[in-house]
């Protein structure tokens with residue numbers, strides 16, 4: 001095999017200078033949700049694939065961290081919402097440690113956003129409202145999957161899908177009790193913008209009793 005011990009040598013051109021934009025205190029939004037909306041909008045405009053994909057990290061009762069990609073489905077001044085199975089490993093983690101971290105990475109913009117905070121389930125009504133807007137296939141997929149449990153093979157999954165399709169034929173597919181949303185209530189946001197000479201811009205927004213305090217972090 002070729003020598004990959006240094007990926008910079010194995011793939012010349014891998015490490016480009018960051019030159020896309022800057023993030024300075026003057027131009028930044030005072031409200032981190034507004035700043036986030038602006039950056040997400042930039043990623044959408046640039047046709048980034050899955051710009052709302054985020055890495056969500058949770059911690060188990062034993063202190064073991066785990067991370068996975070989820071899609072952000074909405075946010076407002078209170079928090080960031082995603083949907084999943086309430087019987088999944090991440091949901092088990094959130095039962096004992098209701099805190100999480102989110103990371104968005106938009107490589108074309110040379111940007112990262114890190115968000116941390118407490119987590120709560122969305123209301124049942126919010127989950128039901130969101131579920132209603134999903135396609136029938138997505139609804140059925142939520143019903144048949146015992147998320148992250150093992151299964152014999154793909155055929156067994158397809159059989160479950162067909163049986164569930166028959167069960168709900170001609171009826172509205174309801175939102176399963178074991179499926180729904182979580183909302184992360186941020187206490188910290190860090191916006192990272194790649195800059196020339198590795199002097200990257202990093203602004204930390206921390207929630208205080210008097211509103212959001214903004215501080216610059218060293219690269």
Ligand SMILES: Cc1cc2nc3c(=O)[nH]c(=O)nc-3n(C[C@H](O)[C@H](O)[C@H](O)COP(=O)(O)O)c2cc1C
Nearest residue numbers: 050053068069070071083084085088089090091148
């Ligand atoms: C692009 C992408 C989007 C995903 N979106 C979701 C999602 O919104 N909800 C979800 O439960 N899983 C989603 N997944 C699957 C999760 O990454 C993960 O496999 C699953 O939630 C099980 O996680 P857990 O075993 O840690 O609970 C997505 C995966 C990818 C790659």
